[in-house]
Amino acid sequence: xxxxxxxxxxxxxxxxxxxxxxxFAGRPLEDQDIEEAGRxxxxxxxxxxxxxxxxxxxxxxxxxxxxxxxxIYALRLLExxxxxxxxxxxQRRTEMYDHVAAFADGFEARGIVRSFDNKYYAKAAVxxxxxxxxxxDVEEYQFVREHTDRIVKVPLTGAYTMEDWSYDEHYxxxxxxxGSAERRYEGRRRFVVDVARNVILPNVGGLVLAGAEWIQIDxxxxxxxxxxxxxxxxxxxxxxxxxxxxxxxxxxxSDYSALWPHVLELxxxxxxxxxxxxxxxxxxxxxxxxxxxxxDTLRLFKEHGYPNVGLGVLDIHSDFVExxxxxxxxxxxxxxxxxxxxxxQVNPDCGLRTRSWDVVYEKLVNMVEGTRLAERELNRAxxxxxxR
Amino acid sequence: xxxxxxxxxxxxxxxxxxQATRDLDRGRTSREAVDRQVESDLGxxxxxxxxxxxxxxxxxMLAWQDHFxxxxxxxxxxxxxPLTRFLDTNTFIxxxxxxxxxxxxxxxxxxxxxxxxWLATLPSPLAFSRATxxxxxxxxxAANVLAPQIEAYxxxxxxxxxxxxxxxxxERAVKELLGSLAELPTSVPLALQxxxxxxxxxxxxLAAAPVQAIGIDFYSTSLEALPSxxxxxxxxxxxxxxxxxxxxxxxxxxxVEGLSARNPAGISLSPNGDLQFVxxxxxxxxxxxxxxxxxxxxxxA
Numbered sequence: 001x002x003x004x005x006x007x008x009x010x011x012x013x014x015x016x017x018x019x020x021x022x023x024f025a026g027r028p029l030e031d032q033d034i035e036e037a038g039r040x041x042x043x044x045x046x047x048x049x050x051x052x053x054x055x056x057x058x059x060x061x062x063x064x065x066x067x068x069x070x071x072i073y074a075l076r077l078l079e080x081x082x083x084x085x086x087x088x089x090x091q092r093r094t095e096m097y098d099h100v101a102a103f104a105d106g107f108e109a110r111g112i113v114r115s116f117d118n119k120y121y122a123k124a125a126v127x128x129x130x131x132x133x134x135x136x137d138v139e140e141y142q143f144v145r146e147h148t149d150r151i152v153k154v155p156l157t158g159a160y161t162m163e164d165w166s167y168d169e170h171y172x173x174x175x176x177x178x179g180s181a182e183r184r185y186e187g188r189r190r191f192v193v194d195v196a197r198n199v200i201l202p203n204v205g206g207l208v209l210a211g212a213e214w215i216q217i218d219x220x221x222x223x224x225x226x227x228x229x230x231x232x233x234x235x236x237x238x239x240x241x242x243x244x245x246x247x248x249x250x251x252x253x254s255d256y257s258a259l260w261p262h263v264l265e266l267x268x269x270x271x272x273x274x275x276x277x278x279x280x281x282x283x284x285x286x287x288x289x290x291x292x293x294x295x296d297t298l299r300l301f302k303e304h305g306y307p308n309v310g311l312g313v314l315d316i317h318s319d320f321v322e323x324x325x326x327x328x329x330x331x332x333x334x335x336x337x338x339x340x341x342x343x344x345q346v347n348p349d350c351g352l353r354t355r356s357w358d359v360v361y362e363k364l365v366n367m368v369e370g371t372r373l374a375e376r377e378l379n380r381a382x383x384x385x386x387x388r
Numbered sequence: 389x390x391x392x393x394x395x396x397x398x399x400x401x402x403x404x405x406x407q408a409t410r411d412l413d414r415g416r417t418s419r420e421a422v423d424r425q426v427e428s429d430l431g432x433x434x435x436x437x438x439x440x441x442x443x444x445x446x447x448x449m450l451a452w453q454d455h456f457x458x459x460x461x462x463x464x465x466x467x468x469x470p471l472t473r474f475l476d477t478n479t480f481i482x483x484x485x486x487x488x489x490x491x492x493x494x495x496x497x498x499x500x501x502x503x504x505x506w507l508a509t510l511p512s513p514l515a516f517s518r519a520t521x522x523x524x525x526x527x528x529x530a531a532n533v534l535a536p537q538i539e540a541y542x543x544x545x546x547x548x549x550x551x552x553x554x555x556x557x558x559e560r561a562v563k564e565l566l567g568s569l570a571e572l573p574t575s576v577p578l579a580l581q582x583x584x585x586x587x588x589x590x591x592x593x594l595a596a597a598p599v600q601a602i603g604i605d606f607y608s609t610s611l612e613a614l615p616s617x618x619x620x621x622x623x624x625x626x627x628x629x630x631x632x633x634x635x636x637x638x639x640x641x642x643x644v645e646g647l648s649a650r651n652p653a654g655i656s657l658s659p660n661g662d663l664q665f666v667x668x669x670x671x672x673x674x675x676x677x678x679x680x681x682x683x684x685x686x687x688x689a
Contacts, residue, residue, distance in 0.1 A: 111667025
């Protein structure tokens with residue numbers, strides 16, 4: 001058996017540095033914002049970070065330059081933490097839904113609605129079949145590619161999530177009152193297919209043409225309506241059809257039991273990167289009762305044999321820094337259940353944008369260290385002579 | 389015919405109130421300033437409903453974060469903590485933890501609205517139980533929390549209590565719900581509203597519920613699913629709170645004609661759930677159109 005080596009990867013967003021946020025909001029920078037730029041520049045050994053500090057101090061940088069620096073800082077953070085697969089922490093994007101809705105034709109902003117407590121999000125309506133005149137994220141990708149030698153994975157918002165998070169003023173509005181469930185479903189299906197074919201696929205095609213080797217489709221809404229999981233699958237397949245690149249899907253904070261057997265129809269999907277740690281215990285251990293957040297879903301991966309798993313080992317909603325030993329035990333448990341370490345890669349539950357860079361860095365360093373501990377354990381076990 | 393219309397549930401906050409609550413979270417404003425903005429929003433909302441000619445007024449539950457939290461916070465044995473997706477919406481509630489026998493210790497204050505002219509919205513006992521992940525039964529929550537809250541509203545001049553239940557149409561746990569509704573007082577009329585689900589399969593059994601009206605989401609339920617001669621008033625969800633598209637009073641009128649032909653015991657008009665699922669300017673216009681639909685239908689009759 002070949003030596004076990006897990007790939008460590010990010011999932012998507014990181015928080016934007018205060019100097020980036022304030023620059024784009026048109027708010028004046030304070031000394032501490034500039035000090036942060038200097039501190040992280042030194043800690044991450046960012047080439048030429050003194051230019052950024054000076055530019056921020058003299059207010060002489062364009063927004064584009066500030067965006068470039070934010071992307072470089074995010075890349076260096078992920079690289080310095082030791083990740084194998086990186087991106088730019090989505091530093092140039094407003095937010096995963098708005099990034100697409102504001103770019104594509106066919107959507108109109110409608111205002112803000114509450115997500116929970118005093119937290120709100122912007123929502124758009126689809127008013128005609130969505131389309132784009134060209135790929136959206138090629139320049140973003142090219143910048144990343146030019147500034148790292150690591151594996152690059154490009155995160156893109158999925159068609160189903162765009163559909164589920166939008167108001168529908170086009171596909172099934174007319175005759176909706178008192179109409180049938182079948183009619184509503186068909187309207188949603190057409191919306192998903194149009195976004196997949198006419199918004200996401202052109203972007204994927206442009207990215208791959210520019211050299212992108214790996215596309216991650218993000219579908220946090222995947223199981224919001226469990227009977228519509230087939231639409232999630234159709235959206236993925238339509239958005240990546242004919243594309244010669246690695247393809248994977250990220251889903252989080254969802255009822256994963258609704259995914260199978262439908263996800264068996266995902267075409268050429270390398271893995272599902274899922275959130276697990278959020279629902280797990282923080283105690284060490286590799287028995288089933290030690291890992292309540294992992295057991296049920298990993299059994300589905302084992303039972304169905306497809307696809308592979310991107311194992312979420314960091315809770316992105318908590319400042320709790322997972323010890324490397326906890327990461328190790330989560331991976332070892334997954335390896336035990338799946339009986340095939342090659343089906344596992346290691347990542348945070350989701351994008352880490354809600355956490356400070358200090359917390360993120362500590363978490364990621366421990367994630368990588370815990371992964372190495374798990375590899376050592378597994379390789380030692382395989383190397384040991386069997387005892388009869 | 390007299391055709392009543394209401395807009396129960398949580399109403400969206402104005403952009404000014406959203407900003408005030410954000411500022412409060414960031415320590416940039418005071419609780420008193422937020423309270424003043426809530427009062428201002430309430431005044432606007434009452435004006436919107438009065439201009440629309442709605443039959444009863446609602447306070448929009450502007451200070452409620454979700455349907456459960458104020459009740460949990462005012463009850464012994466309950467606490468609201470883990471963030472949990474609220475059914476098939478892109479919104480979240482704080483699931484209710486049960487840490488002892490639930491008992492309402494201090495009712496939520498009644499809305500500051502003219503006595504005899506307002507309705508209030510509460511979770512149905514089944515919905516409340518589901519918010520505890522079943523840790524407290526619907527019957528227990530009905531008897532110990534919802535019943536005293538309903539009594540308090542009745543004493544303060546409430547004319548109707550709408551019990552919101554987005555779980556029933558999905559789970560079809562009719563017996564469990566009916567058993568719990570029996571624990572509620574009869575001092576004020578009750579309506580059971582079933583947002584965001586196909587109510588068709590449970591309507592026959594719910595005819596036995598001790599409520600005056602059944603609220604049906606007609607954007608999730610086909611008209612044909614309503615049994616002919618239904619013995620309860622149908623609170624028809626004709627305004628889609630999950631769509632930014634504005635309903636046409638003419639389309640609502642045609643729909644109500646079809647509904648009338650099925651001869652239910654009564655008809656009232658409402659949104660199909662909480663208007664908080666659309667931004668406030670859209671919600672305001674939807675209420676106006678609800679009122680125009682009501683007026684047009686009354687004139688025809």
